[in-house]
Amino acid sequence: MELICPAGTPAAYREAVEAGADAVYCGFRNDTNARNFPGLNFTTEEMGTAIAHGRARGVQTFVALNTFMRAGEEEVWYRAADDAVALGADALILADMALMDYVATTYPDQRLHVSVQASAANADAVNFLVDTFAAKRLVLPRVLTVAEIAALARQVDCELEVFAFGGLCVMAEGRCSLSSYITGQSPNMNGVCSPASHVRYREEGHDMVSELGGFTINRFGADEPAGYPTLCKGRFLIAEEDAYAFEDPVSLDVMDHLEALRAAGVSALKIEGRQRGKAYVAEVVSRLRKALSAPPAERPAQLAQLRRLSEGQRTTSGAYEKKWR
Amino acid sequence: MQLPRPLAASINCLPLPLVQRAVALVFRQVLARHPGLFDRLGPYANRRFRFDPTDLGFSFVVYPAGPDITVYRAGKAPPASATVSGPLVTLLALLEGQIDGDAVFFSRSLSVSGDMEAMLALRNGLDDCGFDLPRDLSGLAGPFAPPLQRLAEAIRARALAGMV
Structure with a gap:
C-alpha cells in the first residue's frame, strides 16, 4: 500500500519526502482546497518546485482542488486545475463533479482522484464517478467499517485510498454544514x-x-x-x-487494521494533516513508514508515541471498527 | 521544559535597555538570514504579536510590518493583536519548527489568545522558514562561531528531549 502524506508548506513537503512518502498531497494558496488556512499552502511557483523536488526522488505529488466551485467564479478552480496540470501534478484530487468534468474533458490523460469531500461511499456513487470521469482512485469517507470497505472494493473498478491516521471528521464529508x-x-x-x-x-x-x-x-x-x-x-x-454529542476530541489511527485493509484491497493509506507543522509531518510519516514494513507485533511500539501529537492526545479507529452502530 | 530558575533569575536582573539591544540584534540577524520570514503573513504583517515566556520576566512584541521587536518587563507589555504564552524553550522550539504547534496546544503546554487568523499565519510562516537558531545566531560570535554553534546545538537537543 502507498503512503500518501500531507504538506501545507514547502518545508513540510520536503520533510514528507525525506521521511518516506510515496506521494505528497498539497494545495494552492486559495479556496480551491479544503485546507485554506492563513499562511498555509503553495504559490504556483512553490508548487512547481515541490513537484520537481518530489519527482527527482521518485515521490508523486497530488494536488488537492477539493472544494466546490462557487457559481460565477468557476474560473478560479479551472485556472488552478490548468496550473496543476501544467506543473506536472501526478494526480488531481477533486470533489466537485463540474470540475471533474472540466478536467476529464480538457485533460483526458490527467490522472484524476476523487476527494473524500465528494462523499462517495457506495458502489453506485463510485462507479458513476469512474465511468463518467475516468477517475482512477477514490478517497473513501471515514464512515465505513473495514468489512464495508472490502465489500465496496469488490464492486468497483478503481483504486481505493483510506485515511489511516490524523484528524477525524465524523460527518458526511463534503456535506457537513x-x-x-x-x-x-x-x-x-x-x-x-x-x-x-x-x-x-x-x-x-x-x-x-x-x-x-x-x-x-x-x-x-x-x-x-x-x-x-x-x-x-x-x-x-x-x-x-x-x-x-458527536465525537470526543480524538484523532484517527487505524494502523492496527493494516492487514485487514490490505486484504480488503485498499491501495493507499492517507495521513491527514496539511494544517500541521513540518515536525508533525516528519514524525508521523517516518513512524508510519516503519510500521508498514514492521511485523504486527512491533507496530504498537512504533505508533504509541504518535498519540501525544494527536487531538486530545488520544486516538480511535473510528468507524473502521464501528462498535456503536 | 522550564528554564532553570537560577538562569531565569539572572536574565531577569538584566537592565531592560540591554536586553532590548541584544534582542534587536538577534532579530536583525535572523531577518538577514531569512529575508522572506514574514512573506506568508500577507495582510497580517501589520498586526502585533506578543510572546510571553511564562518562565522569564520579559515579554516580546513583534511587529512584522516594521519589522521590529520590542521587549517589555513581564506584565508591562501593551495589548497585542495575538498573544502566545508558554515556557521559553517551547516558544523557541516552535520558532524553529522543531515541534508541532497543534500538538503543543493539545498538550496545554502553551496558550494563545487574540486574533487566531493572524496567529495561524505567523505559525505557518515560521514553520516554513527554516529557522535554525544555533546556526543563524552563531555568526554573531565571529571566530568563536563553530564551537558556539556546537554548544548551542547540544543544549537544544537536551532541551527538546521528551518534548511533544
Whole structure:
C-alpha cells in the first residue's frame, strides 16, 4: 500500500519526502482546497518546485482542488486545475463533479482522484464517478467499517485510498454544514472548517475556553488535553449532562487494521494533516513508514508515541471498527 | 521544559535597555538570514504579536510590518493583536519548527489568545522558514562561531528531549 502524506508548506513537503512518502498531497494558496488556512499552502511557483523536488526522488505529488466551485467564479478552480496540470501534478484530487468534468474533458490523460469531500461511499456513487470521469482512485469517507470497505472494493473498478491516521471528521464529508451554521464558512465552499477568524480562546482560572463565532463550544480543565475548536468536537449540555454529542476530541489511527485493509484491497493509506507543522509531518510519516514494513507485533511500539501529537492526545479507529452502530 | 530558575533569575536582573539591544540584534540577524520570514503573513504583517515566556520576566512584541521587536518587563507589555504564552524553550522550539504547534496546544503546554487568523499565519510562516537558531545566531560570535554553534546545538537537543 502507498503512503500518501500531507504538506501545507514547502518545508513540510520536503520533510514528507525525506521521511518516506510515496506521494505528497498539497494545495494552492486559495479556496480551491479544503485546507485554506492563513499562511498555509503553495504559490504556483512553490508548487512547481515541490513537484520537481518530489519527482527527482521518485515521490508523486497530488494536488488537492477539493472544494466546490462557487457559481460565477468557476474560473478560479479551472485556472488552478490548468496550473496543476501544467506543473506536472501526478494526480488531481477533486470533489466537485463540474470540475471533474472540466478536467476529464480538457485533460483526458490527467490522472484524476476523487476527494473524500465528494462523499462517495457506495458502489453506485463510485462507479458513476469512474465511468463518467475516468477517475482512477477514490478517497473513501471515514464512515465505513473495514468489512464495508472490502465489500465496496469488490464492486468497483478503481483504486481505493483510506485515511489511516490524523484528524477525524465524523460527518458526511463534503456535506457537513456545522461550520457554516455558526460561521457562514465551510470546508466545502471556503476550504476552512471553523475558520480561525471566528475562533477565540480565553483563560478562566485554570480552564481554557474555546469559542467559535461568539459561542462557547468547549471548556478544558487544568491539564485536560485540548482539541480543535470544531462544533463536531464541542461539548454540549444534553439532558442536563455536559458531554460530547458527536465525537470526543480524538484523532484517527487505524494502523492496527493494516492487514485487514490490505486484504480488503485498499491501495493507499492517507495521513491527514496539511494544517500541521513540518515536525508533525516528519514524525508521523517516518513512524508510519516503519510500521508498514514492521511485523504486527512491533507496530504498537512504533505508533504509541504518535498519540501525544494527536487531538486530545488520544486516538480511535473510528468507524473502521464501528462498535456503536 | 522550564528554564532553570537560577538562569531565569539572572536574565531577569538584566537592565531592560540591554536586553532590548541584544534582542534587536538577534532579530536583525535572523531577518538577514531569512529575508522572506514574514512573506506568508500577507495582510497580517501589520498586526502585533506578543510572546510571553511564562518562565522569564520579559515579554516580546513583534511587529512584522516594521519589522521590529520590542521587549517589555513581564506584565508591562501593551495589548497585542495575538498573544502566545508558554515556557521559553517551547516558544523557541516552535520558532524553529522543531515541534508541532497543534500538538503543543493539545498538550496545554502553551496558550494563545487574540486574533487566531493572524496567529495561524505567523505559525505557518515560521514553520516554513527554516529557522535554525544555533546556526543563524552563531555568526554573531565571529571566530568563536563553530564551537558556539556546537554548544548551542547540544543544549537544544537536551532541551527538546521528551518534548511533544
